[in-house]
Amino acid sequence: MRSRSLITAVAAVLTSVGCTQVTPPTVRESRTVSAVFSNIAETKSLDPHLAFASESVLFVRQAYDSLLEYKPGGTETRPALATKWESSADAKTHTVTLRSGVRFHDGSTLDSAVVKTSVDRLLEINQGPATLFGNVDTVETPTADTVVFRLKNADAFFPGMLPKLPIVSKKAIDEHKTADDPWAKEWFTGNEAGSGPYTLGTWERGKAITLNAFEGYWQKFEDGTPTKVTLRTDPDVTTAVQLMCQGQVDMIGGIGTDQTDQAAACADVKAVEQPKLGVNTVFFNLKAKGPVSDVRVRKAIALAVDYKAYLEYFKGRAQEARGPLPPGAVEFEPPFPAFAQNLDEAKRLLADAGYPDGGFTLSYLGLKGLAWEEFFGTLLEQNLKPLGIKVKQTLVAWPQMVSLQGNPETAHDLSFLVLNMVTPDPTSILRNYTTAARADKGGMNWAYYSNTGLDEQLGQISGILDETQRLNVLREAQQSIIDDQVAIWLPSSNIYQPVAKKWEVSYEPIDFVVMVRFFYARES
Structure with a gap:
């Protein structure tokens, strides 16, 4: 038996040292670039350690960063909050080196203690995303910029899971926890404390979530990158298509072939097609x-x-x-x-x-x-x-x-x-x-x-x-x-979704079918 070149390449990456640096884009212009995304359902919670359905992950990926990330539109793992990673020969120990100078939306900074607290919180809550990390035995923090994951059993794919580990502010947990709620789950349900490219603006339940560019993000915004994002909830897909044809919606997630064809027939709309896993x-x-x-x-x-x-x-x-x-x-x-x-x-x-x-x-x-x-x-x-x-x-x-x-x-x-x-x-x-x-x-x-x-x-x-x-x-x-x-x-x-022609964007094949990371979208 043999595997496809995609998985072979991924496996090779997972068992080697990742040292590629992400080149910071140029500083964005002061103009506001707005993107409106329509989805059929709304998240019940903003908590990244609870959210695991597609409508929830759509928000989480904008507000929170992880140690590693996938290349936009693909499955290749690359640095994010960690600048490099290394796996032991027996695949039971995985070590990451953290990026310096990363700030959270609440002003606190990233270090290994913050990462350990996020892992502890995820595993203690034991919902959704925790199913991916049940093999973690201990998390060690030998230095402020080094995190060592020791696993119960060997796992050659472990680094490929790290993009699914949202890192939250330890300061926010400490400030909002209570005796009955030691991980501040109630606060995180309707608030966020990430280090991602976007901060929470407003959440009008049942209608829309608005996100604003984080001025202190460790990467700079290129011209054309959205600085304001609106996540609409439109249970009626026909309404979403009509709004797109009227220029009020830029992207839609998770709709059918016929509906995409209907939208793409409008003057300023195109269809984006990609493989889907x-x-x-x-x-x-x-x-x-x-x-x-x-x-x-x-x-x-x-x-x-x-x-x-x-x-x-x-x-x-x-x-x-x-x-x-x-x-x-x-x-x-x-x-x-x-x-x-x-x-x-x-x-x-x-x-x-x-x-x-x-x-x-x-x-x-x-x-x-x-x-x-x-x-x-x-x-x-x-x-x-x-x-x-x-x-x-x-x-x-x-x-x-x-x-x-x-x-x-x-x-x-x-x-x-x-x-x-x-x-x-x-x-x-x-x-x-x-x-x-x-x-x-x-x-x-x-x-x-x-x-x-x-x-x-x-x-x-x-x-x-x-x-x-x-x-x-x-x-x-x-x-x-x-x-x-x-x-x-x-x-x-396949992923086959309508997008306004003015946008260049990739959907995420390994992160549910409605997922877009807006920091990597560009308005032409």
Whole structure:
């Protein structure tokens, strides 16, 4: 087996010393450059150690910096708050050297004690982003500008996770903590204390968050870089498209192909297309007290899906699905077969399971406003009709969707979720199938799938330093998930989003599909 050059290159970076310096841009002009971004959902919290959904990360990446960052629009790791990093030969010790002169928005300065406090806070809160750092054993601060991470187990991909570690002001924690709230979670819910390029201006809940350029940022703003950013919430995508065509919105995140085409047809709008390291996933609820609790029924339903029709929906801007890992993450030899419709086999499996004529109804849950999720619900209804299975489709807003799926008693039989790699480690997406990631524990395992053997495998993969051996275990893990038919894996669409023509911008393929880092956007 072999991996794609992308992952091979990333792995090489992760196990070497990173010494590349980021060249500071020139000082920005005094003019105000405004960018308006529309998203379908709004974050519930501004706390970077709680926020992990796409609408939350959209804010966090603007206000907070991490030790390392990804090159805009890519997966290559490069310096940020740390100027260099080094990994030991056994991948259990990772040392970073901090950048000097970095100030937080509250005026405090960066040092190793601040970084250690951020890690401690993240792990103590133990939500969202903490799932990436459970392997951290100790954090040592031998000098003011040196931080040493010692891991419980070897992890060749650990440096690639550091862009997902937002560093917060220790001063802010100390000033706003209480006896009942030692990590100042209440204060951070509606406030920020980062060192990123933008500070929080206003938050009008349900409508918009405004951000302003941080004058004391350690990098300088080039001309054309946004100095004011507005993060709008527009649950109705049609409204967002109309506003873009009227020149009131500059960028939109996470909308469908048809909606992007509609926006791009306007005079001053273009479409931006990039590869995406994500998978369109339709989870089965394995806790459901009904037919989908039987793996034969789940396989029959998956075999009934017209994958070709779903692929054609994206008009050539998608790739065939071959399992829970996205195209572009890892290439296996031999490759996993692409999924295809087979109604005869579907009927045979249903009969074996005791449902020769179907005779039951499935509930399907999708996100309101996302056309491709609604399209799949309609396609599923058509595909299952010949099997005697009915589908009841429900489309709701994101907060309601999370609430429903977070309780196995209210979770639907099938639910659509776009899963993305969030680090260069392929298991960053597979961990959504672990017991610890179950939805009732705050994770994205909407299937309520539990496989202790898989849990153990996924905990070992990043510590296997031999690439061939690592890919063998990775293949076994993916095969286990496929064999249990935990979900229906649909063709993976590219990032294809509308942007005002005056902007040059990249979406972040490894940081959810709606993500833009505005400091790297340029108005022409």
